Amino acid sequence: MSESGSEMSYADVVASGPQQSAEEARANPVDEVIPTDQSVESLIDVNTGVAVVPNDFLEQEVQTETQAKRIELEEAAAAEAAEAAEAEKKAEKREARKEKASDKASDKAAKKEKAKTLAQNPIIQANGVLFAIAAIALGFGAYRKHQAGQLTWKLAGLWSVGVATLVGGDYCLSNFLWKKYPFSKK
Template sequence: MAENVKARERDLLLLSYADVAASGPKQSAEELRQAAAPHPPSVVTNESASTASLVDVDMPSVHTVPPDFTEQEVKTDTQANRIEREASAKKAKAKRGAHEADNWLQAQFSKLSDGTAGALAVANLASVVGLSSYLGYKAWGLYENGRLTWQNIGIGVGILAAVGAAESVVGRYLYKGKKADSS
């Protein structure tokens, strides 16, 4: 008998809530109707809904994103404006730097006295004439040995052009410096 009591206690411990609720007193049909949830309100289907407030996908107010949006370097107008402002600031800074260097060179050449400036001009002229003479002498030697080629002539002309360009830049600053002194 004691075993039956223990088995029954064990079975009672293993019962679920549904088992316990089912073992209690039964409700009448009237009690079940009163405990049930109320019926949901019915929808009147004979009225037409206004679609004026709905967004139409064909309207220009709807914005779509291109498929390669995540791969684009610039994704927004704000970002594009910022990049443009940064680029223009860099250009302005570079222009200011070039202008400051130009002014510095002009100041250095304007400090030269007329005698120094004249000596510098004579030295520049002598260097160009000397370089031209040396290149001409080398070209004549190559010509006499039969080894003068268009490539050698091109290299010589290139050297003279580079030296001439450098001399014109230096001469321009020298001229600007002298002009600033006379003012």
């Protein structure tokens, strides 16, 4: 500050003073360490934590050990998930086969029960007796005609028409009786 009471900035005060020579304006020289074998051995290595990486480091897919471990863990988890899914698929297939076998067994049992019920129906029993008698009569008649040498294709065709008529008539009569007298197991 000056005596006149006016305030001056630091830059103004420096500018009003004597000018420095070029040698004074230059910074002081830095001391250099001249290494010798003994002096280097006593220094602490500051580069122990610094790793040198190749030039293509940024282009590498895996850049750190942590990434490599994470990738290994993800691959292992994916493999375990695939194995679990495969085991689940096999279990589902096994269960489906068991259900199918169980369904077949229950269907077979239901069919057997239905056959037993139908075998007790008088309409079914009468149809069985009728067709047994017709088969025996046709067989015996065909044998006699064959022995006599009178069995021809014309005769076989006429008998086939007779069998078809018998079957059609039996169907109509059985259907009528089935509707009129429904059978239920008691």
